Amino acid sequence: MSQLKPYENHRDISSPNRNIAPITTEINENNQLVVGGCVISDLAKRYGTPLYILDEATIRASCKAYKSSLEKYYKGDSLPIYASKANSSLVISSIISSEGLGLDAVSEGELITALKGGLKGENIVLHGNNKSKHELQLAYNNKVKIIIDNYHDIEILKSIVPSEGTAAEVMLRFTPGIECHTHEYIRTGHLDSKFGFDPEELEKVLIDLKNYSFVRLIGLHAHIGSQIFELQPHIDLVGVMVEALKLARKLGHPVSDLNIGGGLGIKYINSDDPPSIENWIKVISEALNSSCSENNISLPRLMCEPGRSLVATSGITIYEIGSRKDIPGVRTYLSVDGGMSDNPRPITYQSEYSACLLDKPFSKTEEKVTIAGKHCESGDVLLKDFALPKSKSGDFLGVFGTGAYNFSMSSNYNRIPRPAAVIVSNGHAEIIQRRELSEDLLRYDLLPDRFITND
Numbered sequence: 001m002s003q004l005k006p007y008e009n010h011r012d013i014s015s016p017n018r019n020i021a022p023i024t025t026e027i028n029e030n031n032q033l034v035v036g037g038c039v040i041s042d043l044a045k046r047y048g049t050p051l052y053i054l055d056e057a058t059i060r061a062s063c064k065a066y067k068s069s070l071e072k073y074y075k076g077d078s079l080p081i082y083a084s085k086a087n088s089s090l091v092i093s094s095i096i097s098s099e100g101l102g103l104d105a106v107s108e109g110e111l112i113t114a115l116k117g118g119l120k121g122e123n124i125v126l127h128g129n130n131k132s133k134h135e136l137q138l139a140y141n142n143k144v145k146i147i148i149d150n151y152h153d154i155e156i157l158k159s160i161v162p163s164e165g166t167a168a169e170v171m172l173r174f175t176p177g178i179e180c181h182t183h184e185y186i187r188t189g190h191l192d193s194k195f196g197f198d199p200e201e202l203e204k205v206l207i208d209l210k211n212y213s214f215v216r217l218i219g220l221h222a223h224i225g226s227q228i229f230e231l232q233p234h235i236d237l238v239g240v241m242v243e244a245l246k247l248a249r250k251l252g253h254p255v256s257d258l259n260i261g262g263g264l265g266i267k268y269i270n271s272d273d274p275p276s277i278e279n280w281i282k283v284i285s286e287a288l289n290s291s292c293s294e295n296n297i298s299l300p301r302l303m304c305e306p307g308r309s310l311v312a313t314s315g316i317t318i319y320e321i322g323s324r325k326d327i328p329g330v331r332t333y334l335s336v337d338g339g340m341s342d343n344p345r346p347i348t349y350q351s352e353y354s355a356c357l358l359d360k361p362f363s364k365t366e367e368k369v370t371i372a373g374k375h376c377e378s379g380d381v382l383l384k385d386f387a388l389p390k391s392k393s394g395d396f397l398g399v400f401g402t403g404a405y406n407f408s409m410s411s412n413y414n415r416i417p418r419p420a421a422v423i424v425s426n427g428h429a430e431i432i433q434r435r436e437l438s439e440d441l442l443r444y445d446l447l448p449d450r451f452i453t454n455d
């Protein structure tokens, strides 16, 4: 077996976010793509397409990289937690739990998926800028740590926690004045963000919280953005958070946790060069170690909340190529059997991806094609002007890096059912999400009697 060179200039097994393909990717003697010991085109034939594939080894290696780097570089306690908005399922929850990570949920759905997947409530945090009473009640009942985003959360908690009951353990989210747009960042006083308390409001809310016996403030939280390649914004974030930590402790809050959010980027295309997980953790840990020692304060438990960098590169989506349209001098469209309903990122963010033909991933590229989805929307394009070997209808195409924010953001646009998802490991493939059927999409439709015609 050879390496997947065209997509892998420097495969980094210890930091899967730095590779386009899953870490177990190989090419077999028949020049076929193999992941997790499974020939991927065989899975396409067995389970149908489109098909989400997740490589278990890649997810576990990413979890281990976060855990071991924190243990290596941070002098205090630590807990990496998985931002499950990236991809929420029972199996991923179970992997996260067995690797000793915690989890971030933002809805009842993500919360019950985490609990049923084996996570303990105390290792889960609940986020959200508009949590419902029901979500907060569920979190409180399960000892989930609640990230207070605004005064509305506080009001609802007041009505939930019994007067003689245990106070809810909460963390406070604030906007740190660091704004990140992937490759650029700015520092501002006020941020136009719907999430968290404005820095100007921080002192007031910390004082208010001292008067409320129904909550116990145990942590602070901030998150600056996603798919970030720079390290400096997070170093600056540590500085801002240590100031907030000092203030909270000065006001008498027993703050032990500092959650610096997620955001580490991944490699979608060859020119992407994100830092390794180890390096990201190293600079953050060192900044916090030294800031705490300079300020002469005890080290908090360091939490971080990666989503994309834990799961994205474990994923490949498999499509079958169908129709072809050549527009001479303009473009060649190859249409596949999925598109913006299973991967809304290209149409939403103009995100770029890498892909290959499953049964000739190494072959010389011969033409530039635009891979279009099957939805009724001209912008439903997954890859634009992408170089591929010659292909024909019925060939399978694999798109890499789809483990994060694909299934979790999928839709039924055009009443297209969601694909199945399969996890691969050591030559075994197991279904972890059943394929939706068109009939499933009718399950919640009702036809009141007056619409029923007899003829």
Ligand code: LLP
Pocket: 083, 085, 086, 104, 127, 223, 225, 226, 227, 261, 262, 263, 264, 305, 306, 307, 308, 309, 345, 349, 404, 405, 409
């Ligand atoms: N923590 C909080 C509070 C967040 O809002 C997020 C992501 C994360 C952690 C995880 O960030 P990550 O490590 O995945 O960068 N749908 C977009 C991404 C939205 C991210 C939202 N928040 C996309 O597909 O690119």
